[in-house]
Amino acid sequence: MSDLPKPTESELAILRALWKKHPATVREVMETLNEERDPPLAYTTVLKFFQIMTEKGLVTRDDADRTHSYSPAVSPDTTKKQMVGDLLDRLFQGSVSELVLQALGTTKLSKAEAAEIQKLLNQQTRGKS
Protein backbone atom coordinates (compact mmCIF):
# COMPACT_ATOMS: atom_id res chain seq x y z
CA MET A 1 0.00 0.00 0.00
CA SER A 2 1.61 3.12 -1.22
CA ASP A 3 1.15 5.71 1.48
CA LEU A 4 -0.75 8.73 0.57
CA PRO A 5 0.93 12.09 0.84
CA LYS A 6 0.50 14.13 3.96
CA PRO A 7 -2.28 16.62 3.25
CA THR A 8 -1.37 20.26 3.24
CA GLU A 9 -3.15 22.72 5.49
CA SER A 10 -5.81 23.54 2.91
CA GLU A 11 -6.26 19.97 1.89
CA LEU A 12 -6.86 19.08 5.50
CA ALA A 13 -9.56 21.70 5.76
CA ILE A 14 -11.31 20.08 2.85
CA LEU A 15 -10.96 16.62 4.29
CA ARG A 16 -12.47 17.84 7.54
CA ALA A 17 -15.47 19.13 5.65
CA LEU A 18 -15.83 15.90 3.72
CA TRP A 19 -15.57 13.76 6.81
CA LYS A 20 -18.49 15.64 8.27
CA LYS A 21 -20.62 15.09 5.20
CA HIS A 22 -19.98 13.19 2.03
CA PRO A 23 -20.34 12.86 -0.81
CA ALA A 24 -20.36 16.60 -1.24
CA THR A 25 -20.12 19.04 -4.08
CA VAL A 26 -17.53 21.73 -4.54
CA ARG A 27 -20.07 24.38 -3.71
CA GLU A 28 -21.15 22.70 -0.51
CA VAL A 29 -17.62 22.39 0.73
CA MET A 30 -16.83 25.93 -0.31
CA GLU A 31 -19.72 27.21 1.74
CA THR A 32 -18.67 25.18 4.73
CA LEU A 33 -15.13 26.48 4.53
CA ASN A 34 -16.19 30.06 4.06
CA GLU A 35 -18.26 30.06 7.21
CA GLU A 36 -15.03 30.40 9.12
CA ARG A 37 -12.86 32.50 6.88
CA ASP A 38 -12.60 36.16 6.40
CA PRO A 39 -11.41 36.51 2.91
CA PRO A 40 -13.71 33.81 1.53
CA LEU A 41 -12.33 31.40 -1.01
CA ALA A 42 -13.47 31.61 -4.59
CA TYR A 43 -15.38 28.69 -6.02
CA THR A 44 -12.60 27.90 -8.46
CA THR A 45 -10.04 27.81 -5.69
CA VAL A 46 -11.89 25.08 -3.89
CA LEU A 47 -12.43 23.26 -7.15
CA LYS A 48 -8.72 23.41 -7.78
CA PHE A 49 -8.02 21.77 -4.45
CA PHE A 50 -10.39 18.98 -5.32
CA GLN A 51 -8.61 18.46 -8.60
CA ILE A 52 -5.24 18.32 -6.89
CA MET A 53 -6.51 16.03 -4.19
CA THR A 54 -8.10 13.71 -6.73
CA GLU A 55 -4.77 13.61 -8.47
CA LYS A 56 -3.02 12.75 -5.22
CA GLY A 57 -5.60 10.15 -4.30
CA LEU A 58 -6.84 11.93 -1.20
CA VAL A 59 -10.42 12.11 -2.45
CA THR A 60 -12.49 10.26 -5.01
CA ARG A 61 -14.70 11.90 -7.58
CA ASP A 62 -18.06 10.74 -8.82
CA ASP A 63 -18.64 12.36 -12.18
CA ALA A 64 -21.78 10.51 -13.11
CA ASP A 65 -23.83 13.65 -12.77
CA ARG A 66 -22.94 16.98 -14.22
CA THR A 67 -22.27 18.32 -10.78
CA HIS A 68 -19.48 16.10 -9.58
CA SER A 69 -19.47 14.93 -6.04
CA TYR A 70 -16.51 14.02 -3.91
CA SER A 71 -15.78 11.70 -1.05
CA PRO A 72 -12.71 11.32 1.15
CA ALA A 73 -10.33 8.55 0.17
CA VAL A 74 -8.66 8.58 3.56
CA SER A 75 -10.35 8.02 6.88
CA PRO A 76 -10.12 10.45 9.77
CA ASP A 77 -8.44 7.76 11.79
CA THR A 78 -5.76 7.03 9.24
CA THR A 79 -5.03 10.69 8.82
CA LYS A 80 -4.87 11.28 12.53
CA LYS A 81 -2.52 8.37 12.89
CA GLN A 82 -0.37 9.73 10.13
CA MET A 83 -0.20 13.22 11.51
CA VAL A 84 0.30 12.23 15.09
CA GLY A 85 3.09 9.94 13.95
CA ASP A 86 4.58 12.79 12.06
CA LEU A 87 4.51 15.15 15.00
CA LEU A 88 5.93 12.41 17.16
CA ASP A 89 8.93 12.05 14.88
CA ARG A 90 9.50 15.71 14.37
CA LEU A 91 9.13 16.97 17.88
CA PHE A 92 9.07 14.18 20.43
CA GLN A 93 11.80 11.84 19.23
CA GLY A 94 9.09 9.26 18.90
CA SER A 95 8.23 9.29 22.58
CA VAL A 96 4.51 8.71 22.82
CA SER A 97 4.46 9.24 26.53
CA GLU A 98 6.05 12.64 26.22
CA LEU A 99 3.46 13.68 23.70
CA VAL A 100 0.68 12.41 25.90
CA LEU A 101 2.02 14.20 28.94
CA GLN A 102 2.34 17.35 26.92
CA ALA A 103 -1.23 17.08 25.68
CA LEU A 104 -2.60 16.32 29.11
CA GLY A 105 -0.77 19.29 30.50
CA THR A 106 -2.72 21.70 28.36
CA THR A 107 -6.21 21.09 29.74
CA LYS A 108 -8.20 19.50 32.44
CA LEU A 109 -10.21 16.52 31.38
CA SER A 110 -13.66 15.49 32.38
CA LYS A 111 -13.93 12.49 34.63
CA ALA A 112 -15.30 10.41 31.81
CA GLU A 113 -12.41 11.26 29.54
CA ALA A 114 -9.89 10.49 32.22
CA ALA A 115 -11.58 7.18 32.86
CA GLU A 116 -11.40 6.23 29.25
CA ILE A 117 -7.71 6.92 29.13
CA GLN A 118 -7.19 4.97 32.34
CA LYS A 119 -8.92 2.04 30.75
CA LEU A 120 -6.68 2.04 27.74
CA LEU A 121 -3.62 2.39 29.91
CA ASN A 122 -4.67 -0.58 31.98
CA GLN A 123 -5.19 -2.70 28.92
CA GLN A 124 -1.80 -1.81 27.62
CA THR A 125 0.14 -2.54 30.73
CA ARG A 126 -1.70 -5.68 31.69
CA GLY A 127 0.71 -8.53 31.92
CA LYS A 128 3.77 -6.42 31.35
CA SER A 129 6.78 -6.60 33.60
Added chain:
Amino acid sequence: MSDLPKPTESELAILRALWKKHPATVREVMETLNEERDPPLAYTTVLKFFQIMTEKGLVTRDDADRTHSYSPAVSPDTTKKQMVGDLLDRLFQGSVSELVLQALGTTKLSKAEAAEIQKLLNQQTRGKS
Protein backbone atom coordinates in the same frame (compact mmCIF):
# COMPACT_ATOMS: atom_id res chain seq x y z
CA MET B 1 3.17 39.05 24.07
CA SER B 2 3.02 38.69 20.35
CA ASP B 3 3.08 35.02 19.58
CA LEU B 4 5.89 33.80 17.49
CA PRO B 5 5.16 32.24 14.13
CA LYS B 6 4.86 28.51 13.81
CA PRO B 7 8.21 27.25 12.58
CA THR B 8 8.36 25.63 9.18
CA GLU B 9 9.71 22.14 8.75
CA SER B 10 13.27 23.31 8.13
CA GLU B 11 13.15 25.83 10.90
CA LEU B 12 12.05 23.12 13.25
CA ALA B 13 15.02 20.98 12.29
CA ILE B 14 17.28 23.85 13.22
CA LEU B 15 15.53 24.44 16.50
CA ARG B 16 15.92 20.77 17.35
CA ALA B 17 19.65 21.06 16.77
CA LEU B 18 19.87 24.21 18.87
CA TRP B 19 17.89 22.71 21.71
CA LYS B 20 20.40 19.89 21.90
CA LYS B 21 23.34 22.28 22.05
CA HIS B 22 23.48 26.03 22.19
CA PRO B 23 24.81 28.50 21.55
CA ALA B 24 25.97 27.01 18.29
CA THR B 25 27.49 28.28 15.09
CA VAL B 26 26.07 27.92 11.61
CA ARG B 27 28.71 25.37 10.77
CA GLU B 28 28.01 23.27 13.80
CA VAL B 29 24.32 23.14 13.11
CA MET B 30 24.95 22.43 9.46
CA GLU B 31 27.06 19.45 10.37
CA THR B 32 24.46 18.17 12.79
CA LEU B 33 21.73 18.45 10.19
CA ASN B 34 23.80 16.84 7.49
CA GLU B 35 24.40 13.76 9.57
CA GLU B 36 20.90 12.69 8.71
CA ARG B 37 20.40 14.00 5.21
CA ASP B 38 21.35 12.63 1.93
CA PRO B 39 21.72 15.62 -0.21
CA PRO B 40 23.56 17.65 2.43
CA LEU B 41 22.66 21.29 2.85
CA ALA B 42 25.10 23.94 1.75
CA TYR B 43 26.54 26.21 4.39
CA THR B 44 24.80 29.22 2.96
CA THR B 45 21.45 27.48 3.08
CA VAL B 46 21.71 26.94 6.78
CA LEU B 47 22.97 30.47 7.26
CA LYS B 48 19.95 31.74 5.37
CA PHE B 49 17.62 29.91 7.71
CA PHE B 50 19.33 31.49 10.66
CA GLN B 51 18.88 34.91 9.12
CA ILE B 52 15.21 34.28 8.50
CA MET B 53 14.69 32.86 11.95
CA THR B 54 16.47 35.78 13.57
CA GLU B 55 14.17 38.05 11.63
CA LYS B 56 11.15 36.10 12.85
CA GLY B 57 12.41 36.05 16.41
CA LEU B 58 12.78 32.29 16.62
CA VAL B 59 16.47 32.45 17.46
CA THR B 60 18.82 35.05 18.89
CA ARG B 61 22.20 35.92 17.47
CA ASP B 62 25.33 36.77 19.35
CA ASP B 63 27.57 38.69 16.97
CA ALA B 64 30.22 39.69 19.46
CA ASP B 65 32.71 37.39 17.79
CA ARG B 66 33.34 37.23 14.12
CA THR B 67 31.79 33.80 14.00
CA HIS B 68 28.28 34.48 15.17
CA SER B 69 26.60 32.08 17.48
CA TYR B 70 22.93 31.39 17.84
CA SER B 71 20.57 30.30 20.55
CA PRO B 72 16.92 29.32 20.44
CA ALA B 73 14.47 32.04 21.38
CA VAL B 74 11.71 29.54 21.98
CA SER B 75 11.83 26.65 24.39
CA PRO B 76 11.10 23.09 23.39
CA ASP B 77 8.17 23.11 25.74
CA THR B 78 6.61 26.23 24.30
CA THR B 79 7.02 24.93 20.79
CA LYS B 80 5.59 21.57 21.68
CA LYS B 81 2.63 23.26 23.31
CA GLN B 82 2.14 25.38 20.25
CA MET B 83 2.30 22.54 17.80
CA VAL B 84 0.22 20.13 19.83
CA GLY B 85 -2.37 22.86 20.23
CA ASP B 86 -2.27 23.39 16.54
CA LEU B 87 -2.81 19.74 15.73
CA LEU B 88 -5.57 19.65 18.31
CA ASP B 89 -7.42 22.43 16.58
CA ARG B 90 -6.87 21.19 13.10
CA LEU B 91 -7.63 17.55 13.55
CA PHE B 92 -9.22 16.79 16.88
CA GLN B 93 -11.74 19.58 17.32
CA GLY B 94 -9.78 20.51 20.39
CA SER B 95 -10.43 17.21 22.12
CA VAL B 96 -7.35 16.44 24.16
CA SER B 97 -8.65 13.06 25.18
CA GLU B 98 -9.16 12.00 21.60
CA LEU B 99 -5.61 12.99 20.74
CA VAL B 100 -4.30 11.13 23.74
CA LEU B 101 -6.25 8.01 22.90
CA GLN B 102 -5.01 8.20 19.36
CA ALA B 103 -1.42 8.54 20.48
CA LEU B 104 -1.71 5.73 22.99
CA GLY B 105 -3.19 3.53 20.32
CA THR B 106 -0.05 3.67 18.24
CA THR B 107 2.38 2.01 20.63
CA LYS B 108 2.72 0.08 23.79
CA LEU B 109 4.25 1.99 26.64
CA SER B 110 6.68 0.86 29.26
CA LYS B 111 5.33 0.42 32.75
CA ALA B 112 7.19 3.48 33.91
CA GLU B 113 5.70 5.62 31.20
CA ALA B 114 2.22 4.37 31.90
CA ALA B 115 2.70 5.09 35.57
CA GLU B 116 3.72 8.63 34.87
CA ILE B 117 0.64 9.23 32.84
CA GLN B 118 -1.53 7.65 35.51
CA LYS B 119 -0.05 10.01 38.04
CA LEU B 120 -0.89 13.06 35.99
CA LEU B 121 -4.39 11.78 35.36
CA ASN B 122 -4.94 11.27 39.04
CA GLN B 123 -3.78 14.76 39.84
CA GLN B 124 -6.08 16.19 37.27
CA THR B 125 -9.20 14.39 38.32
CA ARG B 126 -8.72 14.78 42.04
CA GLY B 127 -11.66 16.57 43.54
CA LYS B 128 -13.61 16.74 40.35
CA SER B 129 -17.25 15.76 40.19
Added chain:
DNA sequence: GCGGTTCTACTAATTTCTTCGTTTTTAGTC
Protein backbone atom coordinates in the same frame (compact mmCIF):
# COMPACT_ATOMS: atom_id res chain seq x y z
C1' DG C 1 -33.64 26.89 -29.99
C1' DC C 2 -31.80 30.90 -27.10
C1' DG C 3 -30.07 33.39 -23.09
C1' DG C 4 -28.76 33.09 -18.72
C1' DT C 5 -26.77 30.21 -15.15
C1' DT C 6 -23.70 26.90 -13.22
C1' DC C 7 -20.48 23.72 -13.66
C1' DT C 8 -15.56 21.85 -14.91
C1' DA C 9 -11.16 22.57 -17.08
C1' DC C 10 -7.38 25.32 -18.10
C1' DT C 11 -4.07 28.72 -17.18
C1' DA C 12 -1.58 31.62 -14.59
C1' DA C 13 -0.33 35.08 -10.83
C1' DT C 14 1.12 35.32 -6.09
C1' DT C 15 3.05 33.86 -1.96
C1' DT C 16 5.83 31.09 0.93
C1' DC C 17 9.52 27.89 1.55
C1' DT C 18 13.84 25.95 0.27
C1' DT C 19 18.15 26.14 -1.78
C1' DC C 20 22.61 27.95 -3.07
C1' DG C 21 26.01 30.91 -5.96
C1' DT C 22 28.36 35.27 -5.71
C1' DT C 23 30.01 39.17 -3.36
C1' DT C 24 31.50 41.53 0.65
C1' DT C 25 33.44 41.72 5.15
C1' DT C 26 36.43 40.28 8.74
C1' DA C 27 40.45 38.61 11.02
C1' DG C 28 44.64 36.73 11.01
C1' DT C 29 49.58 36.09 8.65
C1' DC C 30 53.75 37.43 6.44
Added chain:
DNA sequence: GACTAAAAACGAAGAAATTAGTAGAACCGC
Protein backbone atom coordinates in the same frame (compact mmCIF):
# COMPACT_ATOMS: atom_id res chain seq x y z
C1' DG D 1 49.90 47.04 4.26
C1' DA D 2 48.79 43.04 0.93
C1' DC D 3 47.30 38.08 0.87
C1' DT D 4 44.53 34.50 2.23
C1' DA D 5 40.99 31.79 4.60
C1' DA D 6 36.61 31.81 6.65
C1' DA D 7 32.34 33.84 7.65
C1' DA D 8 28.30 36.79 6.71
C1' DA D 9 25.27 39.23 3.61
C1' DC D 10 22.92 39.57 -0.58
C1' DG D 11 20.30 38.21 -4.31
C1' DA D 12 17.94 35.24 -6.71
C1' DA D 13 16.43 30.77 -8.71
C1' DG D 14 13.48 26.65 -7.98
C1' DA D 15 9.75 24.28 -5.85
C1' DA D 16 5.49 23.84 -3.55
C1' DA D 17 1.18 25.73 -2.12
C1' DT D 18 -2.48 28.96 -2.54
C1' DT D 19 -5.44 31.78 -5.08
C1' DA D 20 -8.40 33.11 -8.75
C1' DG D 21 -9.68 34.67 -13.63
C1' DT D 22 -11.33 33.12 -18.00
C1' DA D 23 -13.13 29.85 -21.40
C1' DG D 24 -15.94 26.25 -22.82
C1' DA D 25 -19.55 22.61 -21.88
C1' DA D 26 -24.00 21.29 -19.88
C1' DC D 27 -28.37 22.30 -18.31
C1' DC D 28 -32.92 24.95 -17.46
C1' DG D 29 -36.77 27.85 -18.32
C1' DC D 30 -39.19 30.04 -21.75
